Amino acid sequence: MNTPVEPDLPFNDLIDSARGDLAHQNLGKWLSDIKEKGRDDFYKLGWPSPKMESWRYTNLNKLAKTRFCLPRNTELDKLPDQNILPIDAPKIVVINGRFKRELSDLSEIGEGVLVNSFQDIRNEQKKLFDNKHYAMPPKEGLPVAALNEAILSDALFIEIRAGWKSEVPLHIVLIGYGDHIGFSPRIFVSAGENSQIDILESHAGDTGSTYFSNCVSNIQIESGARLGHYKFQNDTTTSTHLALTQACIKTDAVYDNFVMSVGGILSRNEVRSLITASGVECCINGAYLGTSNQHIDNTTFIEHAAEGSRSREVYKGVLADRAKGVFQGKIFVHPEAQKTDGYQMNRALLLSDKAEIDSKPELEIYADDVRCSHGATVGELEEEHLFYLMARGIDAESARRLLVEAYLGEVIDEIQSQKIREILSKSASDLLKEKLFESSDG
């Protein structure tokens, strides 16, 4: 029996059972090494507490006191289609953190896109982790990423070959299913030179399930590539979603990231992008809708480490009931990153007296020839807008819905992919009707 190194940290049980996960024994020592390393890092970094600057507004104490176990089952007869975005695209299905090839549909994916998982590492007897594109990035200050590795059960490796321009988006459907289970989806994307693709991650749960999804995505975008990376987080109302996306962007590449958070009792989406070269266009945008007692955290970090790149960041959210939103956005400009063009805007609409937003924009600039601006607004629906709509015959509820939809629509319009824009716009409209405006027509 092992003595836990740090008995005060949560999820010891989870980590211990991940160490002894029999299903993994035939995968080889490399996986135990990753988990071992993840566990050590996690113990070193400690569990996020509100005393840590980047976790000041999101308290995980309650989550830490909740017991989760590893998923015993990753079989699911039927996908909860009603919770998944209806998009006509090749589909990668991940259940409780594990890739399910038999539920996926990769027939139209095209020869320039390769999808692998741990299963393939075993089959091909080669270590995908040796591929330089899939190197594990450093985890300083990121305990959640360390936990992801400590309980890792599978990972997706998506490679877009150099020069491949995909006509169709790729839909990754991540489903949580079970009662008080904890799992850690892991996604590696490598967009080769001058490649192009849109990837949509849909995070949802089987209705009635309660889980803790601790998801990490590592994105490598080579020179001249264009990656649209979109996420729809619609986990079940009792679940927790803690996610980290780390992107590394090279010369003249475009990274268009958008996160739409609507699900879960507690969610945090942390997007960190490192601009390593010039000519990069990096868009980190998002929309959120919080109702009842949801807590939705969007934390972003954009690092300009080279001259002449552009970043743009717009987040807009709607908070009703007792929902709480957090926005933390930092732009860091290195001394050598002259001619950086950075823009950041965070806006929140509060629909009730008890809804709350904590907003912390931060610029840290060490170059002198840069253009960086940021702004934040918090507001309510304006009486004069409502009256104008009502004076044209639109009832109060429908007027509110139209205005809220328009408010979110403005940020959804930031999405560069028309197909994804349309689907998220439709879904926002449906969700508003379902969650906020049940009684209104039209």
Next chain:
Amino acid sequence: MSILSIENLYANVGENEILRGINLKIEPGEVHAVMGPNGSGKSTLSYVLAGRDGYSVTRGKVAFKDKDLLELEADERANEGVFLAFQYPVEVPGVTGMTFMREAYNSRLRYEGKQEADAMEFLKLVRSKAKDLNMSDDMLKRPVNVGFSGGEKKRNEILQMAVLEPQLAVLDETDSGLDIDALKLVADGINALRTKERSMLIITHYQRLLDYIEPDHVHVLADGKIQRSGGKELALELEANGYAEFAGKG
């Protein structure tokens, strides 16, 4: 039956009594002008008729045809056929003119228990209305009033009125902020919408709008009360002598 019948109407904005006993009757097809100095209660009257929050009626009655107008919410009044053309049309970011007007139009149809118009049907309707008014429907693709010039905003109001076909149009300071060319265009639009059944209440400070839209009756509003009523010649008299005669009355 009168279209609008206002009897001894008193109204407050917050604690302040602004309207102090207004009486006014408008018959089908009639155009009435209410003129008055700043602060006389003109805009308050238009908001009270449209049902804006914060404008409270303390005494009196307002009947719209056979309905007690004051019992209805703002949207119900609009669906019954009351239209307020705003002095300052509101900019609504993110909502295109087309969406806005279709919602409005369909609200009316729903209110009347009729089938809603689909996107194509409605587009055809709007295009033909815009054509009648000599207007381009381009502005409907943009968010409502956002970045519009003063003239465009007022013309947009008139187009909305044409689509919604109200029984009573209340035009609040429609001439404000317009140069003479824009004023003429807007007035042409309003004249095109004059019918034997449709009544209009034109609220204005200056007489110049009435050069283009000829009223049947003119009323002078000062200190929250109608001080004098007459025919269109009263407007000319006011233009010549100003409102000094009515100052401090009430």
